[in-house]
Structures are given as C-alpha cells and as structure tokens.
Amino acid sequence: MDLAIELAGMKLRNPTMLSSGILGISSSLLNRVYQAGAGCVxxxxxxxxxxxxxxxxxxxxxxxxxxxxxxxxxxGVNDFLEELTELNQLNIPTIVSIFGEDETIFAEIAKKVAEKGALGLELNISCPHAEVSTIGQDPEITKRVVKAVKNTVSIPVFVKLTPNVTNIVEIAIAAEKAGADGLTAINTVRAMAIDIYSKIPILSNKYGGLSGPAIKPIAIRCIFEIYENVKIPLIGVGGITCWQDAIEFFLAGASAVQIGTGISYQGLSIFQDICNGIRKYLQSENYSHLSELIGEAHKA
Ligand SMILES: Cc1cc2nc3c(=O)[nH]c(=O)nc-3n(C[C@H](O)[C@H](O)[C@H](O)COP(=O)(O)O)c2cc1C
Known part of the structure; x- marks a missing residue:
C-alpha cells in the first residue's frame, strides 16, 4: 500500500520524519536517515x-x-546554508528547524533557508531549556513570530509546540490564527534528575527536557486536544518506538509522525519498520489509505 502523503502542500513518500535535534545537520548523516526510509528529515x-x-x-x-x-x-544559519545546498543536491526533502530571540530574527533566518530551497520550516518556540521556551508559552508572542515568518516566506511553516504550558490548545489556536500551515507537537517535557551522591542536579543546566516512551501519553493527549480545536495538519512526536505508537498518533489526529529518541533504541531501521507496520495494519483493518485513519479516535 502506498503511504505517500501531502502535508500542507509538501509531497512526502511516507508519513515518518526524523525529529529535530536528534541527528544534527550534516548532509551525509541526514542523507543516511532518508536512505533508511524516512519520508523527510x-x-x-x-x-x-x-x-x-x-x-x-x-x-x-x-x-x-x-x-x-x-x-x-x-x-549558525550562514554556515548551515552550505549543508542545505548539499541536501538539495542530494534531493533530500528537508524541513529546517529554526529559532531566534524574537520575530525579526526568526524572519531573517526563515528568509535565508527558504531562498536556499528548504522544503518547509519548523519554528522551534518550545525548547524547554533555552530562552525560546518563553515564546511558545505566550499566545501573543507566538502570533508575532508566526506572522513575521509567514509574511517573509512562502514555503510551509510548522510551529513546534511545548507541552510545558497549562493550555496547549490556546497556543495552537494562536499559531493557526497567525497563519501557520501546520503544528508539530510535542517538544520535550521540562524535567530534572539529581545525583544522590553529589546531591546536585546531574545536568550542567540543572533543568532539561524529557523525551522517549515516558512522554508518549502526554504527546497523544496534546495531539488529541489540539486536533479538536484547529483545522491545520498536525505532526505527532514524542516517544514513538514502534508502528503501534505511530498508529496511536494517527488515531489521535496526527497526519504524520516524527521519531527522535526511538532511533537511539533501534537505529535507523525504525523508519522502514514503522512504515511496514502501518501498511500491514491498514490492510488488516480494511483501510484503503492512511488518511482514513486520521482522527478516528474522536468518533468514540
Ligand atoms: C538530544 C535531543 C536534542 C533535541 N534538540 C531539539 C532541537 O534542536 N529542536 C527541537 O525543536 N527539538 C529538539 N529535540 C526534541 C525532539 O525533536 C522531540 O520533539 C522530542 O525528543 C520528543 O520526541 P522523542 O520522544 O521521539 O525523542 C531534541 C531532543 C533530544 C533528545
């Protein structure tokens, strides 16, 4: 069964993506991810x-x-543009994740990477251990950033949301109103670990972001809530380690999924395994295309 999808105008061979920050920016490494079966990076x-x-x-x-x-x-963006040129030469569909202190900087970076042929943008307003987290916790600042980027580029713009808020739907709606083409949820969950002998937090920054299977139920809940309140497509991310996890995200309302920490458990074969599992599931459950599955859990 063909798993090709169209997501906010981007044509992808399947709905799996490498999530941001997991395997860097080098064109050779991202090429390996794509060759291993990801729909895009x-x-x-x-x-x-x-x-x-x-x-x-x-x-x-x-x-x-x-x-x-x-x-x-x-x-920094200027050095990165060389990698982006190579990624384009290799025909790797690449969504570039960007961040900055304010809307002007977001828009400047967006312009540069769009001019060099990025397939789409993902605005990181949600990293829980850096300054950008404050953007994604405030609907008004989120709107400003999204509007500035949308006024600057014509490629699809996804906004990556943080679960570290009381009401993620409020931020999702703000991003949609400002013109976002899609939303990615979730970034990591603010967390801490303490060493019981040195008696201090283990990470040099003290606080960090939790990723992996522990956050999957939080991510599923976020996608489910957002799906009921916005019309733009959603990319689900958080704790996916197998095809069953991906199916859960589709049922909650995601149109595509990203895989991060799962790669550290299984390696790059995870993309093909997940695609194979999705295909078999769709056949055994009598669906003719993945799109029929999206949001099915809301019918209950
Ligand atoms: C080591 C590491 C680095 C990350 N760096 C970024 C980043 O630069 N930008 C971003 O938007 N998300 C970043 N993330 C978050 C992931 O893209 C993803 O949203 C999160 O890890 C949840 O997915 P997972 O459980 O599949 O890893 C990072 C995650 C990890 C584990």
Missing amino acids: VTKSIGPVPRNGYSNPCIVEVVGGYINAMGLPNP
Whole structure:
C-alpha cells in the first residue's frame, strides 16, 4: 500500500520524519536517515549565529527515556546554508528547524533557508531549556513570530509546540490564527534528575527536557486536544518506538509522525519498520489509505 502523503502542500513518500535535534545537520548523516526510509528529515534547530550549547553533562538516561539540555548548539544559519545546498543536491526533502530571540530574527533566518530551497520550516518556540521556551508559552508572542515568518516566506511553516504550558490548545489556536500551515507537537517535557551522591542536579543546566516512551501519553493527549480545536495538519512526536505508537498518533489526529529518541533504541531501521507496520495494519483493518485513519479516535 502506498503511504505517500501531502502535508500542507509538501509531497512526502511516507508519513515518518526524523525529529529535530536528534541527528544534527550534516548532509551525509541526514542523507543516511532518508536512505533508511524516512519520508523527510528535520534538521537540528538553527539560530542566527554559532552557538556552543551547554557544557557536559547535557544528557542523562532515565526510566522511559532521556533528559537533555543541549542548549541548542548549532553553527549558525550562514554556515548551515552550505549543508542545505548539499541536501538539495542530494534531493533530500528537508524541513529546517529554526529559532531566534524574537520575530525579526526568526524572519531573517526563515528568509535565508527558504531562498536556499528548504522544503518547509519548523519554528522551534518550545525548547524547554533555552530562552525560546518563553515564546511558545505566550499566545501573543507566538502570533508575532508566526506572522513575521509567514509574511517573509512562502514555503510551509510548522510551529513546534511545548507541552510545558497549562493550555496547549490556546497556543495552537494562536499559531493557526497567525497563519501557520501546520503544528508539530510535542517538544520535550521540562524535567530534572539529581545525583544522590553529589546531591546536585546531574545536568550542567540543572533543568532539561524529557523525551522517549515516558512522554508518549502526554504527546497523544496534546495531539488529541489540539486536533479538536484547529483545522491545520498536525505532526505527532514524542516517544514513538514502534508502528503501534505511530498508529496511536494517527488515531489521535496526527497526519504524520516524527521519531527522535526511538532511533537511539533501534537505529535507523525504525523508519522502514514503522512504515511496514502501518501498511500491514491498514490492510488488516480494511483501510484503503492512511488518511482514513486520521482522527478516528474522536468518533468514540
Ligand atoms: C538530544 C535531543 C536534542 C533535541 N534538540 C531539539 C532541537 O534542536 N529542536 C527541537 O525543536 N527539538 C529538539 N529535540 C526534541 C525532539 O525533536 C522531540 O520533539 C522530542 O525528543 C520528543 O520526541 P522523542 O520522544 O521521539 O525523542 C531534541 C531532543 C533530544 C533528545
């Protein structure tokens, strides 16, 4: 069965994507992800200038996943453009994740990567351990950023939402009203781990973001809630490790899924396994296309 989808105007060979920040920005690595079967790739978040990120330790394994506080290390948009050129030469459909302090910076970066041929943009307004988190916690600032980017580029713009708010629907609606073409949910869940002998938080930044299977029920709940309140397509992310998880996201209302931490458990074969599992499930449940499954859990 063909799993090809059209998502906010982007034609993808299947609904699986690499999520942002998991395997960096290098064209050779992202090419491997695409060759392994992902429908497209999302880059590590790119900011206006080079940034080192936080010092070690910046990731710790916990039950059900990892807590990370990388601090958005990246080479800055100008250096990144070379990688983007290579990604285009290799024909890798690439969504570029971007971040900045305010709407002007978001728009400047958006312009540069759109001119160099990015398939789409994902606005990271949601990293729980960096300054951008404050954008995604405020509907008015979210609107400003989305409007500025939408006024600057014509490629599809996805807004990545944080679960670290009282009401994620409020932010989703603000992004939609400002013209977002789609939403990605969720970024990591603000978290902490403490070493019982040194008696201090393990991460150098103290706080980090929890990813992996532990957050999947939170992500499913977020997608379910958002789906009932917006019309634009949703990309589900958070704790996907197998095809059954992906199906759960589709039933909740996601049109596509991203995989991050799951890659560290299984490697890049996860994309093909998930696609194969989706195909078999659709056949055995008598669906003729994936689109028929999206949001089915809302009929209950
Ligand atoms: C090490 C690490 C780095 C990440 N970096 C980014 C990033 O740069 N930008 C972003 O939007 N999300 C980032 N994320 C969040 C993931 O894209 C994803 O939303 C989150 O990990 C939940 O999905 P998962 O449980 O499949 O990993 C990062 C996650 C991890 C584990």
